[in-house]
Amino acid sequence: MATTLPVKIEFSLPEGWKPAPPDEVGAPGVAFVALHPESHDGFTANITIAGKFREDLADLVTLAEESVQRLSEAATVRVAKRDQGGTPEAPALTQTLRLSGRLRGLPLELVQSQVYLTMQDVHDPAKRAVLEFALTAKSSQLDAVQDDFKAFIRSIRPAHP
Template structure:
């Protein structure tokens, strides 16, 4: 399990089960192909969230056969949402990524990334759960930390 740069709280919607992973601070699944995860890092305040999202899309291109950024929009002053489609093997997936700037640092800020990955056919069914999850996500404090973490109020 990786650590988040800030401590956060969230509510996990019904039907999602937490799973252990080395790749995220938190992960949950609803099916073999629908999952939510939380990751994060610290970036200079001068780096726009749009750039952080573009870096994540580039990272995905290193492991996926085909990656298309479908949209990207600012959400308020401290958020960005990005929608992607990608293929691995014979399967196509959609991914919704929400980037939230949290924490107060002089020259840098913590960014928490919430990610929903699923098949295109599952998207309409699981997207409302993801919106609920993201809506419940918030910092426990506004101080950047070396460890951080997350806890569910489920």
């Protein structure tokens, strides 16, 4: 079942990307999905947004490892790259994963670029929202969608009431 984000954000989808209902495209547990119909080549490149409140002190590397473990339940996962960034007030982590699995019985190799952002709850500093943004595509599709994902990430901002 699709979820809602713990904080309100605004963003711009690059041209050519279309929103899709998470439950209808097989992405339960995420709040938002965008598809890139032009990239269809046995797999449609997609961007997903998920998030939740965390009251523990897990750092972003731990959260990224949790994602690797979760994905490992459905595919073979290899961490290709991981970088930390952001600011002390809003830390960020990016990681690139190589996924090997099967889709409709056929072998499928995917690349997933993930970006994790955290935001402290202004009313309760012990709580923080962790947002996960992911681009999933075949290696052959990456050149066509990678810059779009970067533009999408740059467009993300807190929503103002």
